[in-house]
Amino acid sequence: MSEAMFRMFELAQQGFSCSQILLQLGLEAQGKSNDDLIRAMAGLAGGMGFAGETCGALTGGACLLGLYVTDQERLKLMVAELVDWFKEQMATEYGGINCRDILGEELQYQTVSMKCGNIVGATYAKVRELLQQHQIELTGSDHE
Numbered sequence: 001m002s003e004a005m006f007r008m009f010e011l012a013q014q015g016f017s018c019s020q021i022l023l024q025l026g027l028e029a030q031g032k033s034n035d036d037l038i039r040a041m042a043g044l045a046g047g048m049g050f051a052g053e054t055c056g057a058l059t060g061g062a063c064l065l066g067l068y069v070t071d072q073e074r075l076k077l078m079v080a081e082l083v084d085w086f087k088e089q090m091a092t093e094y095g096g097i098n099c100r101d102i103l104g105e106e107l108q109y110q111t112v113s114m115k116c117g118n119i120v121g122a123t124y125a126k127v128r129e130l131l132q133q134h135q136i137e138l139t140g141s142d143h144e
Helices: 003-013 018-029 033-050 056-068 072-094 101-107 114-134
Strands: none
Touching: 003 018, 003 033, 018 033, 018 056, 018 114, 033 056, 033 101, 056 072, 056 114, 072 101, 072 114, 101 114
16 A cells, blocks of 8 residues: 555545545645635545535646646646546546545445545656646746
């Protein structure tokens, strides 16, 4: 198990949601903390407050890109790439990109499932890949 996956597991065990885990990893890579931001990210969990809408891993991944990318045009491009990848991967495997598509009946339990862990891990890896493709270091942002 990679260090990032182990940390994701730790955070999930502490009760953090998919979107919170992604931003926490990003902040930790930058040597920062922001409890208010992490708390706010809970609103994306379960597809917008467990309403079953767009998966929090996708919206959290877009927010993670926003943490690193300050140029708005570049950010739009990278988020579009993330969304296209997510749609291709998750629609193929789960039939859609909404939490209700991915989790089905599990959504009612409002917890991070094994499916969620796999999706968060894959999304984090994709965000890292996008950042690397755009020469953005994980330890900083594009304005440094």
